[in-house]
Amino acid sequence: MSDKVSGLVQGTLDMMVLKTLALEPMHGYGIALRIEQTSRGVFRVNPGSLFPAFRRLERAGWIKGEWRRSENHRRAKYYALTERGRKRLKAETAEWGRQTAALARILEAT
C-alpha cells in the first residue's frame, strides 16, 4: 500500500533527508525509518536511492558523515546537517511551496 519515495513527488528525497537531519544527526537506516514513520507509510525509502543521495548531499557540502556507534553499539555512519545544508533546506522548502501552489492553481482551474 505504501509507495516508493518517488512517484509524483520525485525530486523531494533530498529535502526529506535534509529536514530529517535538521532535527538531529542520524544514521542512514534511522533516516529511512523516520521518513517512513512520519509520512505514515506513504513513503518507503529504498537504499538504492538513499545512499546515492547521501553521496550527492555530502559532495555538495550540505551534510557531513561520521562513523560512530549506534544506541545498540553497532557501527553506523551518522550524518549531520551543515550550515550550508540548513540554508539549502530553507531554499528548497520555499521552492517546494512555490511549486505546489502553482500546481494547485492548475488543478483548481475551471
Place this chain on the structure above:
Amino acid sequence: MSDKVSGLVQGTLDMMVLKTLALEPMHGYGIALRIEQTSRGVFRVNPGSLFPAFRRLERAGWIKGEWRRSENHRRAKYYALTERGRKRLKAETAEWGRQTAALARILEAT
C-alpha cells in the same frame, strides 16, 4: 526565473496535461501556454518533455489526438481526454493530495 516542469514536482507533467485537457480539447502548443499561464510562469513546458508525454498518454488510452485546424487556420493536433483519462486524472489528483500531505507532515515535524 521560471523553472522547468520538473524540479521538485517531477512526475506531475502527465497530471497537468490531463487536467488542462479536462477543461477543453487543445493542441500541444496551447497546452504548453496554458500550463505556463495558469502556473503564472512557475512551470515552463519543454517540447522535448511534452511530446513524449502525449505519446505516453495516448498509448495508455487517456487522451486521443485528432488533426484539425486551429483558430488561426493552421494544422494542429487536438487532444481530448477520454473517459479512462478522466478516471486517471481523478486517481492521480487524489494520490497527489496524499503525497503532499505526507510530505507536509515531514516538513513540519519538530
Place this chain on the structure above:
DNA sequence: TATTCTCATCTCGACTATCTAGAGGAGAGC
C-alpha cells in the same frame, strides 16, 4: 557453541522522465 535474527551499510545494472538543442513546415503580415 552454533544458529538465527535484526541492524546497518553499500553496490550494480537498468529504467524512465525529463532536458538540451535543435529541425522542419505552413499560414500571416509586411
Place this chain on the structure above:
DNA sequence: GCTCTCCTCTAGATAGTCGAGATGAGAATA
C-alpha cells in the same frame, strides 16, 4: 519575396530512482 509566429516533432544525453541483491557485525535464542 521575406520574415515572423505558430505548431509539431526528433535525437542524444543526463540524472534520480528502482529492484535485487551482497556484506558484515552485534544480540538473542537454542
